Amino acid sequence: MQSTDYESVRRARTRNLKLWLALLLTPAALLLIVFVFIPMGSAVLYSLYEWDGLARKGYVGLANFSDILFDPVRNKVLFHAFWNNVKVFVTLMIIQNGYALVLAMLLARNPRGYRFYQVVFFLPVILSTVIVSFQWKLFLNPVFGLVNKALIAVGLESWAVPWLGLPETALPAMMLVNAWHWFGFPTLVFLAAIHRIPTDFIEAARLDGASEWRIAREIIWPLMAPAVTIIVVLTFIGSFNWFEIPYVMNGLEGSPQGSTDMLGLLFYRTAFGSISAGGSDFGHGSALAVLMFIFIFVFSILATKYLTSREVEMN
Amino acid sequence: MAKVELRGVNKQFGSVHVIKDINLTVEDHEFVVFVGPSGCGKSTLLRLIAGLEEITSGEIDIDGARVDHLAPARRGVAMVFQSYALYPHFTVAQNMGYALRVAKEDKAVIDRKVREAAEILQLTEYLDRKPKALSGGQRQRVAIGRAIVRDPKVFLFDEPLSNLDAKLRVQMRIELTRLHRELNATMIYVTHDQVEAMTMADKIVVLRDGRVEQIGAPLDLYNTPDNRFVAGFIGSPAMNFFAGRAESVSDAGVEVALEGGTRFTFPCETPGVKAGDVVEFGVRPEHFSIGGNGDGGSDGALKGEVYAVERLGGETYLYLNSGSYRDIVAHMSGDAPISIGDSVEIGFSLARSHLFGPDGQSIR
Ligand SMILES: Nc1ncnc2c1ncn2[C@@H]1O[C@H](COP(=O)(O)OP(=O)(O)OP(=O)(O)O)[C@@H](O)[C@H]1O
Numbered sequence: 001m002q003s004t005d006y007e008s009v010r011r012a013r014t015r016n017l018k019l020w021l022a023l024l025l026t027p028a029a030l031l032l033i034v035f036v037f038i039p040m041g042s043a044v045l046y047s048l049y050e051w052d053g054l055a056r057k058g059y060v061g062l063a064n065f066s067d068i069l070f071d072p073v074r075n076k077v078l079f080h081a082f083w084n085n086v087k088v089f090v091t092l093m094i095i096q097n098g099y100a101l102v103l104a105m106l107l108a109r110n111p112r113g114y115r116f117y118q119v120v121f122f123l124p125v126i127l128s129t130v131i132v133s134f135q136w137k138l139f140l141n142p143v144f145g146l147v148n149k150a151l152i153a154v155g156l157e158s159w160a161v162p163w164l165g166l167p168e169t170a171l172p173a174m175m176l177v178n179a180w181h182w183f184g185f186p187t188l189v190f191l192a193a194i195h196r197i198p199t200d201f202i203e204a205a206r207l208d209g210a211s212e213w214r215i216a217r218e219i220i221w222p223l224m225a226p227a228v229t230i231i232v233v234l235t236f237i238g239s240f241n242w243f244e245i246p247y248v249m250n251g252l253e254g255s256p257q258g259s260t261d262m263l264g265l266l267f268y269r270t271a272f273g274s275i276s277a278g279g280s281d282f283g284h285g286s287a288l289a290v291l292m293f294i295f296i297f298v299f300s301i302l303a304t305k306y307l308t309s310r311e312v313e314m315n
Numbered sequence: 316m317a318k319v320e321l322r323g324v325n326k327q328f329g330s331v332h333v334i335k336d337i338n339l340t341v342e343d344h345e346f347v348v349f350v351g352p353s354g355c356g357k358s359t360l361l362r363l364i365a366g367l368e369e370i371t372s373g374e375i376d377i378d379g380a381r382v383d384h385l386a387p388a389r390r391g392v393a394m395v396f397q398s399y400a401l402y403p404h405f406t407v408a409q410n411m412g413y414a415l416r417v418a419k420e421d422k423a424v425i426d427r428k429v430r431e432a433a434e435i436l437q438l439t440e441y442l443d444r445k446p447k448a449l450s451g452g453q454r455q456r457v458a459i460g461r462a463i464v465r466d467p468k469v470f471l472f473d474e475p476l477s478n479l480d481a482k483l484r485v486q487m488r489i490e491l492t493r494l495h496r497e498l499n500a501t502m503i504y505v506t507h508d509q510v511e512a513m514t515m516a517d518k519i520v521v522l523r524d525g526r527v528e529q530i531g532a533p534l535d536l537y538n539t540p541d542n543r544f545v546a547g548f549i550g551s552p553a554m555n556f557f558a559g560r561a562e563s564v565s566d567a568g569v570e571v572a573l574e575g576g577t578r579f580t581f582p583c584e585t586p587g588v589k590a591g592d593v594v595e596f597g598v599r600p601e602h603f604s605i606g607g608n609g610d611g612g613s614d615g616a617l618k619g620e621v622y623a624v625e626r627l628g629g630e631t632y633l634y635l636n637s638g639s640y641r642d643i644v645a646h647m648s649g650d651a652p653i654s655i656g657d658s659v660e661i662g663f664s665l666a667r668s669h670l671f672g673p674d675g676q677s678i679r
């Protein structure tokens with residue numbers, strides 16, 4: 001045999017492999033193009049035009065962007081909504097992810113019934129957000145809702161307030177609903193991360209005399225950093241895109257008194273029209289969507305970069 | 316430094332009885348090695364002493380005080396894990412000083428102790444590195460350093476060298492022995508490598524299936540194993556065993572008939588066998604004399620056909636079959652003009668051979 005034969009067989013094999021790879025990647029690439037890149041491109045395009053309902057009018061450059069950011073009326077609404085998103089992010093980080101962390105630490109000690117809890121905690125996650133929101137809207141109904149009935153039953157009449165009707169309680173109530181809906185997810189991710197830590201580390205620390213609290217703080221917590229990165233970034237993205245729960249529970253206007261207004265609701269009102277925002281306005285709506293995307297994208301990348309830098313490899 | 320005593324220690328994991336009624340004393344300053352086949356309970360026994368597992372029954376004393384109810388950190392033991400278990404996010408110095416930091420020692424004291432230990436282990440230049448940036452041998456030394464810094468009463472090692480390559484293992488073996496001398500510490504060391512056990516131990520504890528088979532100095536186990544298991548486990552390559560029959564028992568000893576007509580009288584005082592019993596005759600590879608050569612003497616011999624020869628230069632191993640006795644290993648020093656297919660006579664001296672009764676106990 002000649003060496004050129006080996007050569008051509010080898011080349012053919014490489015070629016085949018590449019073909020296979022191309023074949024396998026094509027569907028994903030197509031999906032990405034059709035459902036991500038094209039809409040993103042068109043949003044950018046739309047944001048540069050003036051719109052009258054569904055009809056595209058003249059090119060206006062960055063005018064839509066400057067309206068949203070600097071027009072006194074729009075600007076006020078925008079920053080009010082943005083501030084609410086910030087509140088949602090910070091609160092969820094504490095109540096939802098903090099709670100999940102505590103649960104994961106407890107579950108990691110393999111208590112009796114650990115499998116059962118793991119499943120139960122995860123159940124709300126698989127429910128549809130719209131259904132969860134609607135269900136809780138009913139539970140929180142001031143008159144015949146389960147929550148107030150229960151409060152009255154245990155003698156806490158003064159606590160039985162119209163939760164979704166008061167500006168002070170509406171957003172906290174919704175965030176609690178969100179936490180109830182999602183806490184199983186970070187719990188599961190944290191738990192998996194803790195299980196990945198070799199037990200030798202924990203036993204070594206125990207022999208070194210560290211208390212359980214100290215082990216959690218100084219050994220487990222730093223070593224589960226990759227999971228924390230994922231959860232922080234996902235919570236960030238989720239909080240700034242928060243839409244379904246406030247929409248289903250209190251409607252498009254972020255009522256009462258804008259206390260539950262969010263960037264997502266504002267976008268929806270602007271783009272598709274509402275009582276307060278008037279007719280549909282794709283131009284300003286698209287501009288807002290593009291701004292939201294840029295903000296979330298940039299911050300997610302920065303956060304990932306920062307959080308990844310404090311991760312350590314375990315071996 | 317301290318004495319460790321185990322009295323009637325049992326450990327069950329659910330219904331699995333892993334450690335069975337262990338009685339054992341580790342003297343002050345002693346280097347004791349637990350050996351035994353995989354799964355015999357060596358690690359479990361060590362972890363019971365460390366307090367990482369709870370005993371099911373029995374008593375453990377360290378330095379004269381009962382400790383089996385105490386948390387691991389309060390027993391005065393330090394453990395070196397097979398995986399090293401170095402905290403990956405701490406530097407070498409932080410790893411070594413962690414226990415002292417937890418104990419709220421003075422910063423200056425921690426620093427001094429860490430430096431001292433690093434000095435002993437030649438780790439000074441690596442103190443600021445993370446474990447990831449160290450070689451296997453260096454990590455091993457950090458793990459040992461972490462134990463030294465705590466100045467424990469007892470050091471516990473669970474197969475600390477098994478992740479190192481052969482050459483480094485030999486080097487660390489010597490270093491650990493030196494360390495034991497320098498620190499004058501009580502050390503308990505788990506391994507399934509009987510060479511480590513032989514070379515490092517003051518005293519070896521041979522475990523099998525959760526029970527102690529024999530406790531003794533390395534050469535005592537080698538020369539006078541209590542039973543067939545210890546005889547086969549200690550020594551490398553392992554002892555050869557030949558099944559035979561006790562033809563008669565007299566004051567002079569047991570008359571043994573091996574297959575193929577070899578007969579001899581094995582001298583012993585308390586035979587514990589009767590005529591007709593099946594016995595096993597044991598000879599270590601290094602105690603054969605081949606073709607009438609060597610110091611083995613010849614109280615008897617077997618004829619075997621060589622099917623493999625391993626020449627290591629300074630020594631040679633022959634693999635033979637002799638009738639139904641298969642895979643006999645014989646050791647010769649130097650090279651020998653023997654080739655595959657040769658028929659050779661392997662002689663043994665009774666003084667250096669062993670006989671085991673039907674219950675596996677040594678007949679002496
Ligand atoms: N947590 C546990 N639960 C149930 N069984 C266990 C547990 N830990 C150990 N065992 C069992 O106890 C026996 C002894 O285990 P151990 O780890 O002590 O063996 P070993 O002598 O150290 O073996 P090796 O040389 O392979 O490390 C094994 O049969 C093992 O399956």
Ligand SMILES: [Mg+2]
Nearest residue numbers: 357358359473
């Ligand atoms: Mg083990």
